[in-house]
Amino acid sequence: MRMSWKTCSQTFSRCIAALVICCRSVYQNIPDRSSRPWATRLIGNDKFTETTILKRFPTVFMLLLVGASFGQTPSADRINRHINWLASDKMQGRGTGSPENAKAAAYIVRQFRKVGLKPLGTDGFYQPFTAKVRRVVVTDSLRKANNVIGFLNNDAPYTIVIGAHYDHLGMGKQGSSLAEKPEGQIHNGADDNASGVAGLLELARYYATNDVKEPYNLLFMAFGAEELGLQGSRYFLNQPTLPLTNLNFMICMDMIGRYNPERGVGIGGYGTSETWPQVFKGVESPIKFFTDRAGNGGSDNAAFYARQIPVLFFHTGGHPDYHKPTDDPDKIDAQAEEQILKLCIRLLDNAMQQPKMTFTAVK
Numbered sequence: 001m002r003m004s005w006k007t008c009s010q011t012f013s014r015c016i017a018a019l020v021i022c023c024r025s026v027y028q029n030i031p032d033r034s035s036r037p038w039a040t041r042l043i044g045n046d047k048f049t050e051t052t053i054l055k056r057f058p059t060v061f062m063l064l065l066v067g068a069s070f071g072q073t074p075s076a077d078r079i080n081r082h083i084n085w086l087a088s089d090k091m092q093g094r095g096t097g098s099p100e101n102a103k104a105a106a107y108i109v110r111q112f113r114k115v116g117l118k119p120l121g122t123d124g125f126y127q128p129f130t131a132k133v134r135r136v137v138v139t140d141s142l143r144k145a146n147n148v149i150g151f152l153n154n155d156a157p158y159t160i161v162i163g164a165h166y167d168h169l170g171m172g173k174q175g176s177s178l179a180e181k182p183e184g185q186i187h188n189g190a191d192d193n194a195s196g197v198a199g200l201l202e203l204a205r206y207y208a209t210n211d212v213k214e215p216y217n218l219l220f221m222a223f224g225a226e227e228l229g230l231q232g233s234r235y236f237l238n239q240p241t242l243p244l245t246n247l248n249f250m251i252c253m254d255m256i257g258r259y260n261p262e263r264g265v266g267i268g269g270y271g272t273s274e275t276w277p278q279v280f281k282g283v284e285s286p287i288k289f290f291t292d293r294a295g296n297g298g299s300d301n302a303a304f305y306a307r308q309i310p311v312l313f314f315h316t317g318g319h320p321d322y323h324k325p326t327d328d329p330d331k332i333d334a335q336a337e338e339q340i341l342k343l344c345i346r347l348l349d350n351a352m353q354q355p356k357m358t359f360t361a362v363k
């Protein structure tokens with residue numbers, strides 16, 4: 001359930017009131033009150049109500065309110081915090097089946113819960129499945145994996161999927177590392193794809209707290225086992241937790257943290273619906289971006305494209321640290337990622353003014 005802004009500010013003012021009343025009663029039980037005149041000035045001895053508190057602390061209250069309302073748009077600070085957490089050495093590269101991969105999933109669950117998304121997995125926010133390592137021969141080829149699924153219900157007939165994978169290459173023992181001797185090295189995966197997860201969490205926070213009931217529902221999904229061949233997104237599409245016919249389109253973010261001002265951010269999938277040109281019309285951004293018609297490559301968007309669902313795929317491009325232990329958080333451009341997410345919000349808002357899209361195959 002979503003709390004309206006009004007309910008939220010009322011709850012907030014009640015919390016402040018309760019806190020002050022609490023402090024006041026503690027203070028009144030201190031015997032030598034006269035030696036603390038500042039406290040008498042601050043709390044007073046008159047009858048306390050929410051109104052007196054709001055009269056006494058109008059500036060503080062307003063600042064807190066303003067802070068709360070503007071704090072919800074994507075911020076470079078929070079993007080950095082998410083990436084530093086997910087791609088730190090102690091997360092051991094979030095390899096599928098590892099305890100650290102499960103910790104990353106739990107982190108996403110906490111964030112989804114915090115902003116008030118509704119669980120839409122099969123076990124709360126989790127959709128567990130078994131992933132299989134196929135590229136290399138290992139004794140533990142079957143591994144426990146999870147998708148993490150949160151729903152923003154706007155009581156609309158159709159739903160938009162926003163997704164990013166959270167797994168990476170772990171300690172380099174699951175194939176696809178480009179390091180010379182990958183085994184035993186932490187593949188942090190800051191750009192691939194802690195950056196996309198940070199984007200997912202920021203968009204979830206924005207839409208869950210903006211106090212607008214959009215004309216579409218939003219399904220936020222963190223996919224597991226993408227690095228083993230899009231296994232999380234394919235599992236979801238085979239075992240969907242809501243009817244696939246209700247899906248309007250899918251937005252995928254994979255590697256959006258290494259913005260290169262010469263290249264710009266690439267947005268794939270432009271050809272997957274005839275509606276996209278209208279959505280992009282007049283959209284401007286302080287960062288450079290370009291579109292690409294293809295929607296069937298790169299990441300989990302390919303699995304949705306294969307099911308004839310229109311997609312958009314955000315990507316800041318390849319770099320020498322791709323799939324190597326050097327894909328580290330200090331190389332992320334969080335300021336640019338903030339702008340990419342704001343661009344994504346502009347596009348989403350425009351897309352939500354359009355009727356449900358029709359899929360077009362890209363030749």
Ligand SMILES: [Zn+2]
Pocket residue numbers: 165192193226254255299
């Ligand atoms: Zn990736």
